[in-house]
Amino acid sequence: MASRRTRYSTLGLALPALALYSVFFVWPLASGLYLSLTDWNGLAKTCNFVGLRNFAELLGDSLFVSSIVVTLKYAAFVTALQVALGLILALLLSSERIRFRPFLTTAFFLPKVMSAAIISVIWTFLFGNAFRGALGLIGMENTAFSWLGDPDRAIYSLGIVEIWHGLGYYMIILMAGITAIPSDVLEAAEIDGAGLWEKTFHVTLPLLAPTIGVCAILAAANSLRAFEIPFIMTAGGPGFSTTTLAYFIYNTAFQSKQFGYGCAAALYMLAGIMAVTLAQLRIVQRKGVEY
Amino acid sequence: MKRRALFGLIAAFTLSMVAVNPCYAQKPVTLRLVQWKTEAREAIEDIIAEFHKKYPHITVSMEIPGQYDSYIQAKAAVNELPDVVGLYGTGLFDYAKSGLIQELTGAPFLSRCTPFSLRATTDQDGRVWGLPIDGSAIGVYYNKSIFQKYNLEVPRTMAELEKVCTALRKNNITPFALAYKDAWTIKMAAVTCYDNYVYGPYPDWTELRDRGQVTFAGSPEWRQVLDALRFILSNGNTNTAFETDYDTAAVMLATGKSAMLVQGLWALVGIRSISPEMDLGMFAMQAFWPDAKLVHFTDLCLCISADTKHPSEARLFLDFLTQQQAALTWCRGARLFSAVKGVKPDFDPITGDIFAYIDRGDTTTVHDRTWWSSFNTTFEKVLQEWMVGSTTDAEALKKLDDLWDRAKASGNR
Amino acid sequence: MLSILLVMIAVAYMLPFAFAVTSSFKSKAEILLSPIALPRSWSVRNYVEAIKRSNFAISLMYSLTITATAVAGITIAGATAGYAIARSHSALSLALLSFFGMSMFVPFQTIMIPLLRTAMSLRIVGSVPGLILIYIGLGCPLAVFLYYNYMRAIPRALEESAVIEGCTHLQVFRHIMLPLARPVTGVVAVLQGLWIWNDFLLPYLILQKPLTIPLNQVYFYHSFNRDWNYIMAMFVLSTVPVILLFLCFQRRIISGLIAGAVKQ
Numbered sequence: 001m002a003s004r005r006t007r008y009s010t011l012g013l014a015l016p017a018l019a020l021y022s023v024f025f026v027w028p029l030a031s032g033l034y035l036s037l038t039d040w041n042g043l044a045k046t047c048n049f050v051g052l053r054n055f056a057e058l059l060g061d062s063l064f065v066s067s068i069v070v071t072l073k074y075a076a077f078v079t080a081l082q083v084a085l086g087l088i089l090a091l092l093l094s095s096e097r098i099r100f101r102p103f104l105t106t107a108f109f110l111p112k113v114m115s116a117a118i119i120s121v122i123w124t125f126l127f128g129n130a131f132r133g134a135l136g137l138i139g140m141e142n143t144a145f146s147w148l149g150d151p152d153r154a155i156y157s158l159g160i161v162e163i164w165h166g167l168g169y170y171m172i173i174l175m176a177g178i179t180a181i182p183s184d185v186l187e188a189a190e191i192d193g194a195g196l197w198e199k200t201f202h203v204t205l206p207l208l209a210p211t212i213g214v215c216a217i218l219a220a221a222n223s224l225r226a227f228e229i230p231f232i233m234t235a236g237g238p239g240f241s242t243t244t245l246a247y248f249i250y251n252t253a254f255q256s257k258q259f260g261y262g263c264a265a266a267l268y269m270l271a272g273i274m275a276v277t278l279a280q281l282r283i284v285q286r287k288g289v290e291y
Numbered sequence: 292m293k294r295r296a297l298f299g300l301i302a303a304f305t306l307s308m309v310a311v312n313p314c315y316a317q318k319p320v321t322l323r324l325v326q327w328k329t330e331a332r333e334a335i336e337d338i339i340a341e342f343h344k345k346y347p348h349i350t351v352s353m354e355i356p357g358q359y360d361s362y363i364q365a366k367a368a369v370n371e372l373p374d375v376v377g378l379y380g381t382g383l384f385d386y387a388k389s390g391l392i393q394e395l396t397g398a399p400f401l402s403r404c405t406p407f408s409l410r411a412t413t414d415q416d417g418r419v420w421g422l423p424i425d426g427s428a429i430g431v432y433y434n435k436s437i438f439q440k441y442n443l444e445v446p447r448t449m450a451e452l453e454k455v456c457t458a459l460r461k462n463n464i465t466p467f468a469l470a471y472k473d474a475w476t477i478k479m480a481a482v483t484c485y486d487n488y489v490y491g492p493y494p495d496w497t498e499l500r501d502r503g504q505v506t507f508a509g510s511p512e513w514r515q516v517l518d519a520l521r522f523i524l525s526n527g528n529t530n531t532a533f534e535t536d537y538d539t540a541a542v543m544l545a546t547g548k549s550a551m552l553v554q555g556l557w558a559l560v561g562i563r564s565i566s567p568e569m570d571l572g573m574f575a576m577q578a579f580w581p582d583a584k585l586v587h588f589t590d591l592c593l594c595i596s597a598d599t600k601h602p603s604e605a606r607l608f609l610d611f612l613t614q615q616q617a618a619l620t621w622c623r624g625a626r627l628f629s630a631v632k633g634v635k636p637d638f639d640p641i642t643g644d645i646f647a648y649i650d651r652g653d654t655t656t657v658h659d660r661t662w663w664s665s666f667n668t669t670f671e672k673v674l675q676e677w678m679v680g681s682t683t684d685a686e687a688l689k690k691l692d693d694l695w696d697r698a699k700a701s702g703n704r
Numbered sequence: 705m706l707s708i709l710l711v712m713i714a715v716a717y718m719l720p721f722a723f724a725v726t727s728s729f730k731s732k733a734e735i736l737l738s739p740i741a742l743p744r745s746w747s748v749r750n751y752v753e754a755i756k757r758s759n760f761a762i763s764l765m766y767s768l769t770i771t772a773t774a775v776a777g778i779t780i781a782g783a784t785a786g787y788a789i790a791r792s793h794s795a796l797s798l799a800l801l802s803f804f805g806m807s808m809f810v811p812f813q814t815i816m817i818p819l820l821r822t823a824m825s826l827r828i829v830g831s832v833p834g835l836i837l838i839y840i841g842l843g844c845p846l847a848v849f850l851y852y853n854y855m856r857a858i859p860r861a862l863e864e865s866a867v868i869e870g871c872t873h874l875q876v877f878r879h880i881m882l883p884l885a886r887p888v889t890g891v892v893a894v895l896q897g898l899w900i901w902n903d904f905l906l907p908y909l910i911l912q913k914p915l916t917i918p919l920n921q922v923y924f925y926h927s928f929n930r931d932w933n934y935i936m937a938m939f940v941l942s943t944v945p946v947i948l949l950f951l952c953f954q955r956r957i958i959s960g961l962i963a964g965a966v967k968q
Contacts, residue, residue, distance in 0.1 A: 012788070013784040013785065013787060013788040013873070013874075013877065014784060014785035014788035014789060014800065015784075016780065016781045016784060016785070017781035017782060017784065017785035017804075017844045017847075017848055018785065018800070020781060020837060020840050020841035020844065021804065021807075021841050021842075021844055021845060022841075023822070023826075023841060024819065024822070024837070024838045024841030024842055025806075025807055025810075025815060025819075025841055025842055025845075026803075026806070027818075027822055028815040028818035028819040028821075028822050029806070029810065029814065029815050029818070031818040031821065031822065032814060032815055032817065032818040035817065035818055035821075039701065041701065062690075062693075092706070092710065097706070097707075098706060098707050098710065099707040100707060100710075100711055103711070103714070104710055104711065104714050106951070106954065107714035107715075107717055107718060108714060108717060109958065110718070110947065110950070111717075113898070113902075113946055113947070113950045113957075114902065114943055114946060115901075115902030115903070115904060115917070115918040115921075116902070116904065117902075117904040117918040117919075117921050117922055118902075118917075118918060118921045118939060118942060118943065119720065121921055121922070121925060121935055121939065122720045122723065122724050122936075122939055123720060125723070125727070125735075125739070125932060125935075125936075126719075126720060126723060127534070128472070128534045128535075128536070128539075129539065129735070129736060129739040129932075130723055130739045130740055132531065132534075132739070133738065133739035133740040133741075134740050137740075141531075142528070142530050142531065143530060144530040146530070146531065146533060146534050147534065148472070148533070148534045149471075149472065149531065149532065149533030149534035149535075149679075150533070150679070151676070151679045151680075151681050164717070164720075169961065172958050172961065172962060173961075173962050176962045224811075225811045225812065225813065227813070227905060228904050228905070232922065232925065234472075235474065236672070237472070237474055237533075237672060237675055237676075238471070238472075238474075238533045238675050238676065238678075238679045239672060239673075239675045239676025239677070239678075239679055239681050239682075240672060240676055241676070241679075241681065245813075246811070246813045249813045249816070249817075250813070250816075251668075253816075253817050254361045254364065254365075255360070255361070255665070255668045255669075256664075256665035256668060256669065256698075256701075257364075257664065257665060257701075258665065258701055259817055261701075262817055263814075263817055263818065266811075266813045266814040266815075266816070266817070267814060269811055269813055269814060270809065270810055270811060270814045273809060273811055274809045277809060329931070356914075356923070358922070365820075365829075365909065371829075371830060536930065538732070538736060538930060538932070539736050542733065542736045542737060546737065564733065565733050
C-alpha cells in the first residue's frame with residue numbers, strides 16, 4: 001500500500017538524527033547506568049560489578065551531600081536574582097521613558113555571548129588581584145573581606161559571576177514577553193484610571209507570569225549544572241565550599257579515578273534536576289493566568 | 292669483472308657514508324615531550340636546541356599543557372601518551388604498573404645519575420622506569436637582607452620563630468607569604484611538617500596506617516602538624532591567604548612585603564624574575580622540631596611511553612640529558628639541582644644553604660609517594676577546609692581517616 | 705535621571721572587559737604588582753607570545769569549522785527527522801518524539817563519563833570530525849523538536865500537489881519544506897551555534913588539545929600557576945571577533961534565543 005511505503009520512507013529520513021543521537025547520547029546514558037553499578041577506575045581494562053553499592057555509599061559520603069547543598073544554595077541565589085533583576089531591567093528597558101535603550105540592551109546582553117570559561121578566568125582576577133589593588137589605593141588592602149577566600153561567601157561570589165553572565169538573556173526574554181502584551185489591555189486599564197504602579201502590578205506582571213516561569217525554569221536548569229565557574233575560579237575551594245555537584249562528579253571520575261562512583265552520582269544529579277524542573281513546571285501551569 | 296668492481300666500490304662508498312653520517316640515511320623524527328614545569332620551559336628548550344644541533348634529524352617538540360594530570364591521564368586512556376612524558380611521585384609507578392611506560396633498567400645513561408635521584412624512578416623490585424631530571428627541595432625561603440636588617444637569626448626553636456615573627460610584624464612586614472588559594476601550596480607547608488614530625492619517628496607510618504595500627508585522628512604527631520600549620524597561618528597574610536595564589540605569594544617575597552615563604556625550589560625562577568639580586572636563603576622548619584630536616588627529593592622524571600614509535604630516538608634524548616653540558620644548562624635555566632652526578636649546583640647563591648643540609652645528611656624525602664592516589668588529591672583540600680575554620684582539628688583528622696579508608700577500598704595506589 | 709543611572713550601571717557592567725584590555729599590555733609581574741593601574745607601556749609582547757604559544761589562528765579556524773559544520777549537521781539531521789515525525793501518522797512517531805525528548809532533562813555530567821568511554825572505543829578521541837559528530841548527536845534533539853513543531857503546522861496541500869506531479873519525498877523536503885522552515889533554521893543556528901562556539905567541557909575531554917577558543921583560554925591557566933599576561937591577551941583576542949559578530953547580527957541572534965527559550 002502506498003501509505004505504508006510512504007510512512008516508512010519518511011521515517012527513513014529520520015535515520016541520521018536517530019543514529020547519531022543513539023550513539024552519542026542514548027548509548028552513553030545506558031552505559032552510564034551500567035557503569036554506575038561497577039567500580040571501574042578509568043584506567044584498568046576490567047572492573048567488578050558491585051550492584052547498588054555506589055549509590056548507598058554516596059548517601060553516606062559527606063562530600064556528595066555537601067555538594068548537593070552547595071549546588072542548591074547557588075541555584076536558588078542565581079535563579080532568584082537573575083529573574084528578579086531581569087524583570088526589573090526588562091520593565092525599565094521596555095518603557096518609552098528610558099533613553100539609550102539599544103545601547104543598554106546590548107551592554108547587558110553582551111556577557112551572554114561569551115563562554116563561561118573565558119569570563120571565569122577574568123572574574124578570578126577581578127575578585128582577587130584587582131579588588132585588592134583597588135582597596136590598596138585607600139590603604140585597606142588587608143581587610144578580611146574576601147570574595148573567593150571566605151568559605152561562606154565564595155559560593156555567592158561565584159553566583160554573582162553567573163548572574164552577570166546570564167542576566168541579559170532573561171532580560172531579553174522578558175522584554176519579548178512584555179511586547180507581546182496586547183496594548184488594548186493596557187489601554188483599558190488606563191481608562192479605568194490605573195497609574196503606572198497599578199498597571200505594572202495588576203496587568204503586566206500577571207500576564208507576564210508564564211514567561212517569568214519559563215525564565216525561572218531555564219535559570220534553575222542552567223545553574224544546577226554549574227561546572228566551569230567553580231572549576232576555573234576556585235577549584236571547588238576553599239575547602240569544599242564551592243564544590244558543586246557537577247564538579248564533584250568531575251573530580252570523582254578524573255581526579256580520584258572512581259568512574260563507577262562518579263556515574264552513580266551523575267544519575268542522582270539527573271533525578272534531582274528532573275524533580276526540580278517538573279516541580280517548577282507544575283507551579284507554572286497552576287499559576288498561569290488567563291485574561 | 293670491471294662492472295662488478297665498480298658496483299662493489301659504489302656499495303662500499305655508500306655504506307661508508309651511512310656509517311660515517313648515520314643521519315644521512317635517516318628519516319626526520321619528531322619526538323613529543325610533555326611535562327608540567329612552566330619554570331623549566333627555557334631550560335628545556337635550550338637543551339632541545341643543543342640536542343637538535345647534534346642530531347639534526349630529530350626534533351623534540353615540548354608542550355606544557357594546563358590541567359596536567361587529567362591531560363596525560365586522558366591521553367593514556369586512548370594510547371596516545373606522548374613519546375617522552377614527565378611524571379612524578381606515585382603517578383609514575385601507577386603508569387608503570389599499567390604498562391604505559393617503558394622499563395629503562397640497565398640503560399647506560401642511568402649510571403650517570405646519582406643513586407639518590409634514581410630512587411624516585413626505581414620500584415620495589417629494583418626496576419627503573421624513568422630518568423630523574425632534577426633535584427628539588429622544599430623548605431622556608433627567607434629574605435636574608437631583611438633578617439640582617441633587623442638582626443634576626445634562622446630560628447631553630449619555637450621561641451626563636453615567634454621572636455622573628457613578632458619583629459617582622461612590628462616593622463610592617465608579613466612574616467609568611469601564604470598562597471592558600473592554590474591548595475597545593477598548603478601541601479608544601481604540610482610536607483615540611485609531616486615529613487619530619489610523623490615520618491621522622493615513624494618512617495613506615497603508611498604501612499602502620501594501612502594495617503590500622505595508627506590513625507590520623509589518634510596520632511599526636513598529626514596534631515603537631517596541625518599546630519604548626521596553624522602557627523604559620525596566623526603569622527602571615529591571614530586575611531588574604533585564601534585568595535592569594537602561588538604567583539602572587541612569590542611576588543610578595545620578591546618585593547619584600549613578606550620575609551618568608553614555604554615552597555619548593557622551583558619557585559626560585561619566578562622570584563628571581565622579579566628580584567634577580569635578592570639575597571635569599573632557605574632553612575628547614577626546625578622551629579617545631581629541633582631535628583627537622585630539609586625535604587630533598589627528585590621531582591621531575593621523564594619516562595618513555597610504552598607505545599612510542601621512536602623508542603631509540605627517545606632514548607637518545609634521555610641519554611643527551613645526562614650529559615654534563617645539558618645538566619648544566621638545566622641547572623642554570625630551571626634553577627634546580629640536576630640528577631646527574633658531578634654537576635656543581637652553583638647556579639644560585641641559595642644552593643649554599645641547601646647544600647649545607649645535604650652535606651650534613653639532614654634531609655628527608657617526600658613520603659606522599661606511598662599514599663593512595665585518590666587520597667593524595669583530596670588531602671590538601673581537607674586541610675584547606677580546616678584552615679578556613681570550617682572544621683575542627685578533630686573533624687579534619689577524622690575526615691582524613693575516612694578519605695584514607697575509602698581510597699584504600701578503591702585500591703588505587 | 706534614571707536613564708543616566710542605567711547607562712552608568714551598564715558601563716560598570718562592562719568593567720571586566722576594560723580590565724582585561726588594560727592588563728593585556730602588562731607583563732605578568734606588573735599585573736600582579738599593580739593590577740588596576742594603566743599599563744606602563746603599551747607593548748604587544750603578550751599578544752605575540754600568546755598567539756605563538758597557543759596557536760590562536762589555528763584555534764580560531766577550528767572553532768569556526770567545528771561550529772559551522774556541526775550546526776549544518778544539526779540542521780540537516782533535525783530537519784529531516786522533524787519532517788519525518790511531523791508527516792508520519794504511526795504510533796512510532798510519538799515514540800520517537802519521546803525518545804528525543806529524553807535529552808531535555810539529562811545534564812551533560814550524567815553522560816560525560818560514558819560518552820568519553822564510547823568515544824574511546826570508537827577511536828574518535830582527539831579527532832575533530834569525531835567531535836563534530838558528537839555535537840550533532842547531542843544537538844539534534846532540540847532541532848528535531850523545533851522543526852517538528854513548525855512543519856506540523858504547514859498544510860499538506862503543498863506537498864500533496866508536488867507528489868502528484870511526481871516528486872519523491874526527498875525532493876519535496878529539499879525544495880519545499882526546508883525553505884519554508886527557514887525561520888526555524890535561523891533559531892537552530894543561533895542557539896546551537898552559540899552553545900558549540902562557547903562550549904568548554906566537551907572539547908576539553910574529547911580533543912585534549914587547545915584547539916578551540918575556550919580551550920585556548922584555559923591553556924595558560926596551569927595546574928600550579930597562571931600566566932595572567934597571556935590569559936588577558938587571549939581574552940581580548942577571543943572576545944573581539946565574537947563581539948563584532950554579535951553587533952552585526954544582534955537582532956537575529958536575540959530573536960533566535962528568545963524563540964528557542966519560549967519553545968522550551
